[in-house]
Amino acid sequence: MADLEVYKAKLLEVWAIVLVWLQSPLFWAQIAGIVAAWLIAGFLGKLLRKRIPLLNTEPKEGRLLFPRELIYRARDLATPLVLVLVLGAVIPVLDAATGSSWLVKIAQGLALVLTLKKAVELSVPVAGLQRIINLVVLPSALMMVFGVFDEFTAFLDTVALQLGNIRLSALFLAKAAIFGAILFWAGRQSNTAGHSVIQKQEALDLGSKSLVAKLYSILLFVVLGIVFFQLMAIDLTALAVLGGAVGVGLGFGLQQIAANFISGMIILLERSLSIGDYIEMEDGKAGILKEINMRSTTLETFDGKEVMLPNEKFITTTFVNWTRDDPRQRYEVLFSVSYDTDIEAVPNLVASAVATHPQVLDDPEPVDVELRGFGDSGIEFAVEFWADGIDDGKNKFSSDVLFIVWRTLKANNLQIPFPQREVRILDDRPKLELKRKGAAGKQGAAGI
Secondary structure: OHHHHHHHHHHHHHHHHHHHHHOOHHHHHHHHHHHHHHHHHHHHHHHHHHHOHHHHOOOOOOOOHHHHHHHHHHHHHHHHHHHHHHHHHHHHHHHHHOOOOHHHHHHHHHHHHHHHHHHHHHHOOOHHHHHHHHHHHHHHHHHHHOOOHHHHHHHHHHOEEEEOOEEEEHHHHHHHHHHHHHHHHHHHHHHHHHHHHHHOOOOOOHHHHHHHHHHHHHHHHHHHHHHHHHHOOOOHHHHHHHHHHHHHHHHHOOHHHHHHHHHHHHHHHHOOOOOOOEEEEOOOOEEEEEEEOOOEEEEEOOOOOEEEEEOOHHHHOOEEEOOOOOOEEEEEEEEEEOOOOOOOOHHHHHHHHHOOOOOEEOOOOOOEEEEEEEOOOOEEEEEEEEEEOOOOOOOOHHHHHHHHHHHHHHHOOOOOOOOOOOOOOOOOHHHHHHHHHHHHHHHHHHHO
């Protein structure tokens, strides 16, 4: 009840001040100055946008296109800027005439804040940065207009948590969140832009690009970390203690992360792997190397899946790099012909036909057809050939070669055998008849 009376008294006090303002000619003089400034700014803003070619015509081509586009996009700032200038001109006039211009100064500050907000909307294309500015910069500017910014920051500094020699105030945490968000956004944008520039360098191979990109990311975030500590006025010598704690953490819980990170750097430095290599691990996982990250490496399988492997796997286990030095691979496909086939003609026919495939190579060895054995159903052959690439995914070498073998054998009337079994039935009717007669005699005796 007492609190209600206090609030009521404060409201009455404010209402009394408002009544004094409403009855004061000086107050209405300032209102008139603000209204006049607003009307003049609106008129001059429209006049500027109509008469100045850079503001009324959108540039399409020609010299200095980019700055002309910026000026054209900023045409909506003409009226707010003129309003700020006109209010600035009204302030000395009212000071000289009435000796009071506090309300006009507040109006000028608000106009400046609104102009800043409009400029942010026009010039900052990133929604995240716009949100940071709207939540931090504009409220701070508004508090400065009303002269309460210093009091607000002092109040935040009084709200603190004491942990031994460490004091964490609300002001410190707010500054950390603001500077951290801005630096994190700047880091991400810079990292993306830097990687884009590095990937466009044709003088570097894929492995060198990955190495330079990772080193650039590390250096960038180290610099941003130092900038953050400087902005927060944190003594960098205190990082020695933090470094010791991190070292203990790496020794216990973070050793796998550290091992994968170091393994990734070793892979990039020694260039044992390159983007685009076909890798087969000892546990059977295989795919095209798509990306080498700080902690893991990505393999893309031919069925569209992505396999994430820790970098440590490529240091401590065995793997096969099919395409590191030479993308050419040797393959073989098996086929059979029937036993009544002239097998002397088969190798030349099949080898000549397979050699016509556009991706089958003559070097390092031409197509070779070998007799492998005599099976239960037919004579077994194998055709060996070299091809440029991996026999999977978009390349179907084995399938194409089998089709060629099928068409070649069919065109030359050579039969592909199928499993056959020969069953012989022996003539055992007399024995069956004796057994039947013996069984009938036994049945008669049983009946008697």
